[in-house]
Amino acid sequence: MPYKDAEDRRRHRRLVYRADKEKALAAIRKNRADNPELYRATKLRHRYGLTHEQYREMYEAQNALCALCGERAAVDVDHDHITMRVRGLLCRACNVGLGLFGDSADRLLDAIAYLKRNP
Secondary structure, eight states, X not given: OOOSSHHHHHHHXXXXXXXXXXXXXXXXXXXXXXXXXXXXXXXXXXXXOOOHHHHHHHHHHXXXXXXXXXXXXXXXXXXXXXXXXXXXXXXHHHHHHHHHTTTOHHHHHHHHHHHHHOO
């Protein structure tokens, strides 16, 4: 079906989705499973403004290791939640840890002081 423009295509997709939500979700899941690299590249571009090549360069520059601990595999894109600037690639544990501390250097310094007081 030819579309007049991108908005016309989006409108049609919304109508199809609303008409049979389960069927549409199944098609989305199948497409993601059949094209994992395309899905990842799209997610990188939309969430972080990174191309797959830029991600690959960061991954190789870090020797596939977490930019924070340097021990585990880098699997998550770390970014500033206000500016959305990408800082590096982190392992899941380090990424979750930074997130739980709200990306606050002061809170992390408080945690370090606490650990030093209570070894």
